[in-house]
Amino acid sequence: MFEPRIVAFVCNWCTYTGADLAGTSRLPMATNVRIVRLPCTGRIDPLFIVKAFERGADGVIVSGCHPGDCHYSEGNYHARRRFRLFKELMDFTGIDSDRVTFSWVSASQGQKWADVVNGTTERIRALGPFEGYPGSEEVA
Amino acid sequence: MARIGVFVCHCGENIARTVDCAAVAGSVADHPSVVCSVDYKYMCSDPGQNLVKDAITEHGLDGVVVAACSPHMHLKTFRRAASNAGLNAYLVEMANIREQCAWIHPRTPETTVKATDLVRAMVEKVKQNVPLEPIRIPVTPTALVIGGGIAGIQAALDIAEAGRDVIIVEKEPSLGGHMSQLSETFPTLDCSQCILTPRMVDAYQHPRIKLYTYSEVEKLEGYIGNFEVTIRKKGRSVDIDTCTGCGACMEVCPSKKALDEFDMGLRTRTAVYTPFPQAVPNKPVIDREHCLHYKAEARAIARGKPVKAVCQKCAKACAADAISFDGGDELIKEKVGAVVVATGFQLYSVAKDQPEPYLEGYGEYGYGADPDIVDGLQFERLASASGPTGGKILCPSNGQAPKTIVFIQCTGSRDPAKGIEYCSGVCCMYTAKHAMLYQHSVHGGRAVVFYMDIRATGKGYDAFTRRAAEESGAEYVRGRVSAIYRADGKLVVKGVDTLGGEPMTVQADMVVLATAIRPQPGIKELAQKLSISYDQHGFLNEAHPKLRPVETNTAGIFLAGCSQAPRDIPDSVAMASATAAKVLALFSRSEMEREPQVAKVDQATCSGCFHCERACAYGAVEHLEVKDRRGNVLRVVAQINPGVCQGCGTCAANCPSKSIELDGFTDAQVFASIQALSL
Numbered sequence: 001m002f003e004p005r006i007v008a009f010v011c012n013w014c015t016y017t018g019a020d021l022a023g024t025s026r027l028p029m030a031t032n033v034r035i036v037r038l039p040c041t042g043r044i045d046p047l048f049i050v051k052a053f054e055r056g057a058d059g060v061i062v063s064g065c066h067p068g069d070c071h072y073s074e075g076n077y078h079a080r081r082r083f084r085l086f087k088e089l090m091d092f093t094g095i096d097s098d099r100v101t102f103s104w105v106s107a108s109q110g111q112k113w114a115d116v117v118n119g120t121t122e123r124i125r126a127l128g129p130f131e132g133y134p135g136s137e138e139v140a
Numbered sequence: 141m142a143r144i145g146v147f148v149c150h151c152g153e154n155i156a157r158t159v160d161c162a163a164v165a166g167s168v169a170d171h172p173s174v175v176c177s178v179d180y181k182y183m184c185s186d187p188g189q190n191l192v193k194d195a196i197t198e199h200g201l202d203g204v205v206v207a208a209c210s211p212h213m214h215l216k217t218f219r220r221a222a223s224n225a226g227l228n229a230y231l232v233e234m235a236n237i238r239e240q241c242a243w244i245h246p247r248t249p250e251t252t253v254k255a256t257d258l259v260r261a262m263v264e265k266v267k268q269n270v271p272l273e274p275i276r277i278p279v280t281p282t283a284l285v286i287g288g289g290i291a292g293i294q295a296a297l298d299i300a301e302a303g304r305d306v307i308i309v310e311k312e313p314s315l316g317g318h319m320s321q322l323s324e325t326f327p328t329l330d331c332s333q334c335i336l337t338p339r340m341v342d343a344y345q346h347p348r349i350k351l352y353t354y355s356e357v358e359k360l361e362g363y364i365g366n367f368e369v370t371i372r373k374k375g376r377s378v379d380i381d382t383c384t385g386c387g388a389c390m391e392v393c394p395s396k397k398a399l400d401e402f403d404m405g406l407r408t409r410t411a412v413y414t415p416f417p418q419a420v421p422n423k424p425v426i427d428r429e430h431c432l433h434y435k436a437e438a439r440a441i442a443r444g445k446p447v448k449a450v451c452q453k454c455a456k457a458c459a460a461d462a463i464s465f466d467g468g469d470e471l472i473k474e475k476v477g478a479v480v481v482a483t484g485f486q487l488y489s490v491a492k493d494q495p496e497p498y499l500e501g502y503g504e505y506g507y508g509a510d511p512d513i514v515d516g517l518q519f520e521r522l523a524s525a526s527g528p529t530g531g532k533i534l535c536p537s538n539g540q541a542p543k544t545i546v547f548i549q550c551t552g553s554r555d556p557a558k559g560i561e562y563c564s565g566v567c568c569m570y571t572a573k574h575a576m577l578y579q580h581s582v583h584g585g586r587a588v589v590f591y592m593d594i595r596a597t598g599k600g601y602d603a604f605t606r607r608a609a610e611e612s613g614a615e616y617v618r619g620r621v622s623a624i625y626r627a628d629g630k631l632v633v634k635g636v637d638t639l640g641g642e643p644m645t646v647q648a649d650m651v652v653l654a655t656a657i658r659p660q661p662g663i664k665e666l667a668q669k670l671s672i673s674y675d676q677h678g679f680l681n682e683a684h685p686k687l688r689p690v691e692t693n694t695a696g697i698f699l700a701g702c703s704q705a706p707r708d709i710p711d712s713v714a715m716a717s718a719t720a721a722k723v724l725a726l727f728s729r730s731e732m733e734r735e736p737q738v739a740k741v742d743q744a745t746c747s748g749c750f751h752c753e754r755a756c757a758y759g760a761v762e763h764l765e766v767k768d769r770r771g772n773v774l775r776v777v778a779q780i781n782p783g784v785c786q787g788c789g790t791c792a793a794n795c796p797s798k799s800i801e802l803d804g805f806t807d808a809q810v811f812a813s814i815q816a817l818s819l
Contacts, residue, residue, distance in 0.1 A: 003250075007817050020210045023239030031250040034257055034817040035240055037211070038805055039737065042755070043789030051811055055818035072788035073673055073693050073757040082793070114244070 004058035004124040006033045009044045014065035014106045021110035029114045030121040042075025046086040059099045059124035066104040142173040142267045145201040147192055149183035149208035155242040160252045167256050173267055175199050184214050193225035203266035207235040207259045228271035235262040264812035272736040272803055277783045279365035280477040281727040286357055289317020291701030291712040292482035293343045298720030300348040304727050307474055309371055313354045314419035315340045317484050323524035326573045327604035340420040354425055360670050363784040364696030365477045365732055373470040377426035383462035385422045389454035398430040404518040407528040412454045433465055478696050478723045485702035487515055488552040488656035499559040505624045511537040513651045516570055523577045533581040535650050541582045542649035546633045547571045548621050549591045552656035560656045565706040567654035568595050572608035579612040587614040588646050590621050590635050657706040671759045672697055679705050690718045698722050737787035737804040739780045746777040746799040752791035760784035
């Protein structure tokens with residue numbers, strides 16, 4: 001069975017803490033997701049996502065505090081605007097936008113984080129390995 | 141070449157049960173930058189920490205990765221240990237192989253592979269780490285308190301008693317706020333002014349408290365520990381230093397039609413006035429909107445004619461020569477280190493005209509236009525010994541004691557149809573108090589209280605509401621009132637008794653509406669001046685609803701009383717003392733230390749587009765002029781004030797020229813992690 005490699009960019013305050021809670025609650029989930037901790041979703045440059053695919057990831061998760069709950073008041077709003085636009089650009093650059101999950105997971109939503117991880121893993125597994133950008137020969 | 145140490149923790153069996161810790165340590169030992177890689181049963185224990193410290197010295201490490209629990213748990217522990225061993229604390233990172241690996245996966249080779257990947261990613265990140273030093277910021281140990289009501293007074297007195305200077309800015313001519321208008325207070329029925337006015341005098345006379353009444357905050361610049369506030373001292377026309385407070389001016393003032401704000405419009409006052417007899421400072425002020433001289437002056441200016449002295453009887457009557465019509469507003473700058481916002485509340489009005497588009501008045505109550513329909517604060521003035529009726533509860537329309545009175549709770553509150561869904565918190569209690577005061581004042585009178593629920597959660601509160609209903613004899617009716625209109629000289633109150641399941645009509649002489657508590661008018665403008673946030677109703681946002689209830693998201697700015705949410709007096713006072721404790725903690729050292737996770741601008745590549753400025757929720761981005769040798773401005777670039785920056789990194793991701801880096805999470809650090817994790 002194809003085991004996808006998924007990189008998750010999450011904020012320190014909500015989703016990272018939610019992922020910790022999933023651990024404290026011993027919620028089983030797929031081993032395919034590796035987390036990169038950032039202070040805020042507002043810190044996530046769309047280039048991070050492009051870079052992850054370029055380096056071999058098959059899927060990406062971006063997750064932070066729910067709208068209105070941002071630790072930094074409004075970083076997640078900036079992120080939301082940025083990724084709405086970025087999703088449109090992804091298809092243009094040749095990345096199936098289904099390979100990226102955007103979600104809001106709060107510090108109390110351990111189960112939701114497990115669902116996001118398992119759901120994304122299933123979806124990427126069905127999509128198969130990321131074959132690189134069309135027309136690009138550098139990336140396998 | 142980097143010299144990195146890796147320390148893999150078993151966490152007893154917590155990690156080791158599913159992750160092969162020795163294999164993780166073994167496989168990263170091959171990494172060219174890793175010079176030592178060990179596993180140990182309890183890395184956070186004393187021997188575990190010593191293992192790290194010894195390795196730092198022995199191997200001359202320039203980076204440490206501890207693979208253990210969540211960094212939220214022990215990053216500080218290991219950073220402190222490294223620091224004690226002489227390694228910069230910010231060269232330590234943690235790989236989370238417990239919460240985010242061992243605890244959520246079974247014991248399979250994949251779990252160990254994932255743990256190894258997480259460690260490798262941190263090794264790559266640490267290679268990009270640079271030593272950072274905590275940011276030290278000088279602190280001006282003076283507090284600014286905005287609002288001189290009970291919350292502001294309490295905060296100011298607590299701070300001043302601890303030996304720190306305080307500046308109070310109060311927009312009204314006197315200290316006291318709404319509490320000074322109250323007749324008695326629940327649940328003790330003691331006189332409000334009797335407990336408040338000594339505090340007002342204490343604040344006025346305290347050597348460490350500087351008081352600006354009839355003044356407002358014009359501007360706040362700077363950041364925690366280093367604010368500069370500009371205070372607009374409104375033209376008072378009465379010099380409070382020379383005025384003796386004799387009151388001769390008020391006796392001669394011919395302009396007597398201004399509605400008295402303190403008595404909630406229930407009587408009129410002169411244009412030169414002292415808001416109430418116990419005012420602090422007890423010195424009058426000239427209300428320029430109603431003063432004949434200032435009215436004539438405004439007319440003359442509008443018509444382009446010369447300004448002539450009109451009336452000025454007060455100035456002639458003033459033996460101390462304290463009145464002058466020359467002065468205008470004055471702007472004063474003060475340096476402060478912390479700000480307490482205690483701006484209080486206003487009552488929702490049932491009138492047709494509403495200050496916010498989402499609010500609606502009560503057409504079914506005739507928009508409260510009938511003089512015998514009053515709100516809670518007006519009833520307080522009617523019940524107060526210092527009020528317009530000398531403490532006798534009389535109908536404003538005819539001066540007769542109301543034989544039947546109806547109290548309607550939750551007018552506006554908990555009524556999403558009118559725009560406010562929240563509970564105002566104090567109305568159940570003050571309505572019970574009003575019913576009791578009424579029964580004490582009008583013997584044999586009938587008091588009917590319409591309520592939704594009784595929320596009496598404070599100490600002694602439930603007993604108090606029960607006393608109102610069971611001993612004072614107020615009729616408590618659970619239900620809403622659908623209409624109030626006047627017929628045959630009576631106010632007809634049509635409601636429903638939902639427990640009895642019947643409609644109910646009361647022929648009343650007076651109706652008291654327990655209208656909702658709303659934040660002060662102008663709160664949003666003030667919040668913008670202070671760069672703090674507010675909710676959809678205009679109440680100021682606390683940094684965390686449970687764990688940081690008196691702090692805002694802007695460091696150095698604190699909240700007390702009704703500025704944050706509806707509060708009663710005990711809660712406002714408790715909250716004010718809490719802010720004082722926070723302020724005093726900040727003032728306890730001459731310099732404060734902050735985590736160095738802040739953004740930095742590369743001024744060589746910054747194009748000065750200021751996308752970062754629009755992205756920053758804290759106003760941390762400043763404009764820096766780059767000048768040549770002659771002092772000509774070549775260009776303007778962004779500069780981030782490390783005292784204000786909270787380290788979210790939104791500016792860094794927004795910067796089109798990639799000229800901003802967030803220390804601790806630089807592009808190089810993040811890309812290094814991504815590279816290791818994606819392979």
